[in-house]
Amino acid sequence: VKPLRKGRPLFDRLALIGIGLIGSSIARAVKAKGLARTVVCTSRSRTTRERVRALRLVDAVAPTPAKAVERADLVIVCVPLGAYGDIARAIAGKLKRGAILSDVGSCKQSVLRDLKPAARPGVHFIPAHPVAGTEHSGPDAGFAELFEGRWCILTPPKGTDRRAVNKLKAFWRALGGHVEVMDARHHDLVLAITSHVPHLIAYNIVGTADELRAVTKSEVVKYAAGGFRDFTRIAASDPVMWRDIFLNNRDAVLEMLGRFVEDLTAVQRAIRWRDGPMLFDLFTRTRAIRRAVIAAGQADNPPPATKARTAKSRTGQDKAARLAR
Amino acid sequence: VKPLRKGRPLFDRLALIGIGLIGSSIARAVKAKGLARTVVCTSRSRTTRERVRALRLVDAVAPTPAKAVERADLVIVCVPLGAYGDIARAIAGKLKRGAILSDVGSCKQSVLRDLKPAARPGVHFIPAHPVAGTEHSGPDAGFAELFEGRWCILTPPKGTDRRAVNKLKAFWRALGGHVEVMDARHHDLVLAITSHVPHLIAYNIVGTADELRAVTKSEVVKYAAGGFRDFTRIAASDPVMWRDIFLNNRDAVLEMLGRFVEDLTAVQRAIRWRDGPMLFDLFTRTRAIRRAVIAAGQADNPPPATKARTAKSRTGQDKAARLAR
Numbered sequence: 001v002k003p004l005r006k007g008r009p010l011f012d013r014l015a016l017i018g019i020g021l022i023g024s025s026i027a028r029a030v031k032a033k034g035l036a037r038t039v040v041c042t043s044r045s046r047t048t049r050e051r052v053r054a055l056r057l058v059d060a061v062a063p064t065p066a067k068a069v070e071r072a073d074l075v076i077v078c079v080p081l082g083a084y085g086d087i088a089r090a091i092a093g094k095l096k097r098g099a100i101l102s103d104v105g106s107c108k109q110s111v112l113r114d115l116k117p118a119a120r121p122g123v124h125f126i127p128a129h130p131v132a133g134t135e136h137s138g139p140d141a142g143f144a145e146l147f148e149g150r151w152c153i154l155t156p157p158k159g160t161d162r163r164a165v166n167k168l169k170a171f172w173r174a175l176g177g178h179v180e181v182m183d184a185r186h187h188d189l190v191l192a193i194t195s196h197v198p199h200l201i202a203y204n205i206v207g208t209a210d211e212l213r214a215v216t217k218s219e220v221v222k223y224a225a226g227g228f229r230d231f232t233r234i235a236a237s238d239p240v241m242w243r244d245i246f247l248n249n250r251d252a253v254l255e256m257l258g259r260f261v262e263d264l265t266a267v268q269r270a271i272r273w274r275d276g277p278m279l280f281d282l283f284t285r286t287r288a289i290r291r292a293v294i295a296a297g298q299a300d301n302p303p304p305a306t307k308a309r310t311a312k313s314r315t316g317q318d319k320a321a322r323l324a325r
Numbered sequence: 326v327k328p329l330r331k332g333r334p335l336f337d338r339l340a341l342i343g344i345g346l347i348g349s350s351i352a353r354a355v356k357a358k359g360l361a362r363t364v365v366c367t368s369r370s371r372t373t374r375e376r377v378r379a380l381r382l383v384d385a386v387a388p389t390p391a392k393a394v395e396r397a398d399l400v401i402v403c404v405p406l407g408a409y410g411d412i413a414r415a416i417a418g419k420l421k422r423g424a425i426l427s428d429v430g431s432c433k434q435s436v437l438r439d440l441k442p443a444a445r446p447g448v449h450f451i452p453a454h455p456v457a458g459t460e461h462s463g464p465d466a467g468f469a470e471l472f473e474g475r476w477c478i479l480t481p482p483k484g485t486d487r488r489a490v491n492k493l494k495a496f497w498r499a500l501g502g503h504v505e506v507m508d509a510r511h512h513d514l515v516l517a518i519t520s521h522v523p524h525l526i527a528y529n530i531v532g533t534a535d536e537l538r539a540v541t542k543s544e545v546v547k548y549a550a551g552g553f554r555d556f557t558r559i560a561a562s563d564p565v566m567w568r569d570i571f572l573n574n575r576d577a578v579l580e581m582l583g584r585f586v587e588d589l590t591a592v593q594r595a596i597r598w599r600d601g602p603m604l605f606d607l608f609t610r611t612r613a614i615r616r617a618v619i620a621a622g623q624a625d626n627p628p629p630a631t632k633a634r635t636a637k638s639r640t641g642q643d644k645a646a647r648l649a650r
Contacts, residue, residue, distance in 0.1 A: 082601075106551075132550055133550075153548075178547075190540050190545075191548065191551060193533070194545055194551045196552075197530065198530055198553050201526050207610060207611055209518050210611065210614055215515050220518065221614070222505070223476055223515060223623075224623040225457055225475050226516060227524050228518075229623055230523070230555050230558070230559060232611070232618045233615060234555060235608070236615035236616075239612070243605045254593065257596075263533045272575070274572055276407075276568050280564050282529075284564045286532055286535065286557070287564070289545070292542070293549045293553075298547065298550050298554055
């Protein structure tokens with residue numbers, strides 16, 4: 001991969017289909033770093049389109065996906081997975097020859113199924129997943145540093161043009177990320193355990209607490225500092241996005257959930273039979289993983305080094321969003 | 326409760342039995358606010374006793390619990406729940422008449438059973454639980470602001486002297502906390518759902534991920550930003566403390582865990598049968614709880630208002646510990 005020459009855009013025209021947390025973070029970073037000559041976006045919601053104009057996040061806001069992708073040499077789909085089929089139908093045959101069609105979705109096998117039909121011969125179809133995010137949604141929630149130090153996983157189908165893959169790699173590296181190439185099936189398994197099941201159990205414990213009679217909602221909220229608060233944060237993530245993830249990564253999530261429940265049953269049994277050593281061993285083993293996560297610079301969002309440096313460049317809204325985290 | 330007169334200590338001599346995250350945070354706050362004329366502590370570990378001396382956290386480090394409680398008018402036990410029996414035997418009959426014997430343990434029914442024997446007639450036994458903490462342990466991890474804006478739950482047995490309860494309330498309020506009085510049994514139920522089960526499932530998912538073959542440990546660490554990292558943080562909490570919590574709040578934890586698993590089974594079934602609306606409803610409902618937690622000022626640690634004000638008063642070590650969170 002050629003290093004990026006400063007000041008020279010990697011792409012002529014970037015089209016973002018959907019401009020929520022991830023799309024608007026890409027827009028902010030691309031504008032800040034000059035990675036594309038023109039950035040155009042679209043959104044199904046008129047409110048969002050107006051908000052994006054007010055925020056001046058992009059050069060042009062198109063009324064439809066078909067209009068947005070015109071003349072674009074990089075198209076990134078940034079909508080919930082359930083909308084991919086509609087998007088594919090809307091842009092099929094509209095992409096220019098040689099363009100790269102990519103996305104940011106959290107499952108990759110379903111993307112091969114749903115989005116590939118939009119890429120006619122001559123269009124490079126390269127699904128991608130930047131493993132980064134917060135529990136906030138919408139174009140106000142994004143920030144340019146979101147991808148710094150984070151991994152972006154590409155899952156190009158076999159036979160994808162190597163130069164196109166390298167160009168997309170260079171793009172994500174320019175956004176501050178690390179890049180990994182992986183098989184879509186393996187991606188979905190890795191994300192099921194590192195992201196999807198954790199979100200599911202966070203949603204679930206908050207739901208359980210919400211429905212109790214013996215403990216009031218007000219008590220749950222007052223004493224949230226005992227650990228519950230972290231789960232409420234995760235369980236505040238976008239409901240549509242997460243519904244679509246579970247519907248589209250069904251098999252891997254059910255497989256990992258099965259293992260989680262199996263292990264939980266063993267822990268439950270250890271508590272019932274007062275097996276202190278079993279609990280102590282588990283609680284000690286998990287500490288090592290935390291140390292590895294910290295050592296890998298993946299413990300904070302964004303990483304500490306970035307935090308200080310970028311604090312001043314953020315808008316008031318971004319700051320407020322970060323503080324609320 | 327009389328408001329605290331500035332500069333006048335509430336207690337003459339405070340004894341801390343155990344000086345980890347919570348004990349050392351109490352010591353720091355009490356010294357900073359002048360809430361006791363003398364603060365003495367003890368620890369079973371020689372390393373900790375030496376570290377506390379080096380950090381100059383207290384006025385005196387006693388070699389044993391029996392020595393530490395001599396002449397103290399407030400004794401706070403800050404050790405893991407499994408050590409309460411030993412402490413009770415070591416200090417039985419050594420507390421001065423009129424002294425308050427309290428603690429900071431995360432379960433309260435077991436404390437009634439294990440620590441009450443140490444309180445001979447004339448000693449006020451008032452178990453307490455400040456619902457505050459981080460995943461860090463030891464005397465270096467504490468900071469004076471830990472209790473600001475957090476709730477401290479007192480569970481005095483029936484018939485406890487009201488003035489003594491009010492004095493302990495004033496103490497925790499002076500540390501910046503809110504105070505609630507509650508029945509020990511109800512406390513254990515509330516904490517099971519807001520703290521104990523959340524920690525258990527965090528430990529469990531990290532354990533599950535750690536044992537997978539299909540996904541390597543290195544992958545789990547690299548892609549932790551997808552949500553997993555928050556669970557690794559919680560699962561890095563002190564293993565001895567948490568083992569003892571599960572052994573001592575067995576029934577309430579098993580009850581709440583049962584409900585969690587029941588609900589999880591329903592969610593699992595919804596994924597298997599592609600029941601999008603059920604998932605969407607749950608994911609929407611949980612957002613409301615997050616909003617309530619933020620509104621109650623329990624979302625951050627310590628609350629944002631405190632953060633800025635206290636940033637300068639912290640030592641380098643404390644700062645490092647907070648950054649690592």
